[in-house]
Amino acid sequence: MHHNKQPHSQENIEVWADLVNIKDLLLALVITSALTLGAYFIAPNEEPKPLYYGLVGALIGFIISSIIIKPKRKFETTEDK
Template sequence: MNKKQSRPQDGENNIEVWEDLVHIKDLVLSIIICTVITLGAYLIAPNEPPKPLIYGLIGAVVGFVISSIIIKPKRTLRFAEEREE
């Protein structure tokens, strides 16, 4: 069974990242969300040695979750049967 991805035919406002097409607006929005939340969590952390790192990592995970909720995938997968001859 083959999985085939259908990609947008027009290709406008898309760039290729790790062999996948990404809409530029969505990419920039997710980068901004993750950066702001990670930096914010790092800055509000107490100034004790491991806490800024932990807060920053938690902020990055929260930013990723928020980005994945806001930005939905736009690809569709179709399964095609292989014919043996």
């Protein structure tokens, strides 16, 4: 399997040996952080509910980010001769 990476541009940064769009990364961070903190602060003040609410908020933020932000990488199958 062969994959094409996005060309290096000003809108991309390298994270863990992969190119990431800065705008998409910031959008995902804002969504996930807002939902995590929001869920944490609305949780009842009984241990360990703030932790559980925060984790659920983070999970929901991750799911929303993965739906909104689509992968940009294209994979092509090639046959070696």
